Amino acid sequence: MRRPPTLKTTEIFASVQGEGLRQGEPTIFVRLSGCNRRCGFCDTKKAWRGGRETPVDKIVEEVLRLRLDSPAEWVCLTGGEPLAQDVRPLIRRLHEEGLKVQVETNGTFPPEPEADWLTVSPKPPDYDVHPGFPKRAREVKLVVCRALTLDAVRTMRTTFPPATPIILQPQSNAPWSRKKALKVLEDAGRSGLTGIRLSVQLHKVYGLR
Numbered sequence: 001m002r003r004p005p006t007l008k009t010t011e012i013f014a015s016v017q018g019e020g021l022r023q024g025e026p027t028i029f030v031r032l033s034g035c036n037r038r039c040g041f042c043d044t045k046k047a048w049r050g051g052r053e054t055p056v057d058k059i060v061e062e063v064l065r066l067r068l069d070s071p072a073e074w075v076c077l078t079g080g081e082p083l084a085q086d087v088r089p090l091i092r093r094l095h096e097e098g099l100k101v102q103v104e105t106n107g108t109f110p111p112e113p114e115a116d117w118l119t120v121s122p123k124p125p126d127y128d129v130h131p132g133f134p135k136r137a138r139e140v141k142l143v144v145c146r147a148l149t150l151d152a153v154r155t156m157r158t159t160f161p162p163a164t165p166i167i168l169q170p171q172s173n174a175p176w177s178r179k180k181a182l183k184v185l186e187d188a189g190r191s192g193l194t195g196i197r198l199s200v201q202l203h204k205v206y207g208l209r
């Protein structure tokens, strides 16, 4: 008999999407475990290893329980790196429940075509992106870390179509990073790059998870 699908999960919680174009929308987060990168600035290192092998039905059950107290219409699969696991059975089940699904990925695995919204956040030093993403990503999020350069922003601008925004997200909302983000935005403008914008992590401003 075929075993029901499972996913390794770190946590499931209701909050507000604090990043990117969906910023401000109530959202239930499913944080999946495991990541193929080891970014020094990672603020979810707890998701790098371990995690609980959880049946997809149980994940959906928990999402629906959280939804009793949340107006969320969206579920965000995040990590770690969510696309390191097969998330399609979970996306299908969430769709059956009438929910929309965002996937936040570092972009190194093939994109999941059944997701309603793909947020790709390529990481230094190589900013590698699977070739399937430029056509599918709704937004590109770049963490304004010490390693981010104007050249990396330029490479992302030429990799993704002009209509796909590139969002500069300060690392942990730190003052040095916000200052750098503004400088990168100005330098990008002077270099003729378009579709670059500033952001902050809204959930941290509001003291949410």
Ligand code: SF4
Binding pocket: 035, 036, 037, 038, 039, 041, 042, 043, 044, 045, 079, 080, 081, 106, 123
């Ligand atoms: S890709 Fe994301 S989750 Fe993985 S180490 Fe980097 S910041 Fe952390």
